Amino acid sequence: NAGVMQNPRHLVRRRGQEARLRCSPMKGHSHVYWYRQLPEEGLKFMVYLQKENIIDESGMPKERFSAEFPKEGPSILRIQQVVRGDSAAYFCASSSGKTQYFGPGTRLLVL
């Protein structure tokens, strides 16, 4: 059983471009969570999704950030018009109920 998969693992963008981060949950998992880890900081919750529904987006910045988890395909975290402050590691986690399992993360660097 493959674990949580994220791609790309590393992403470089220039200011103003868009970043799309993908997360494929573990087989059988219908809950997906996105977290952000800024350099030298702890992980911060961003958004919690189930298939086709956003359950909790209380950690999402009000502008430029969006997330989806369609009926088919991976969950997508989209960052429009990236700024240098968006440079961070973005981790996705999935669960079927209690325990969350984390993917390897996408490291975004904004130049």
Place this chain on the structure above:
Amino acid sequence: RKEVEQDPGPFNVPEGATVAFNCTYSNSASQSFFWYRQDCRKEPKLLMSVYSSGNEDGRFTAQLNRASQYISLLIRDSKLSDSATYLCVVNKDYGGSQGNLIFGKGTKLSVKP
């Protein structure tokens, strides 16, 4: 007050030492508690859940004090491979499903030969 607070360390200990980490949380309604481990530039991995009665997994012992809103992790007979950052994590339950996790910033452990 931060939601989850930990001593950032670093804790530098020799192999074989016993080391203890502490953590406090601010939301008395929190229901689930965990210790995760994060190696440098890797994803967090669940080390163990923490139960009110205390629980042990090999060399690792976790304790929870709900009245004091305090969580601890004890590592006995430290190994070089225990070197990592240990994350105290508290759960915001959604009626049974796990909900979002609140992470402390972590305590860094370095075990030396």
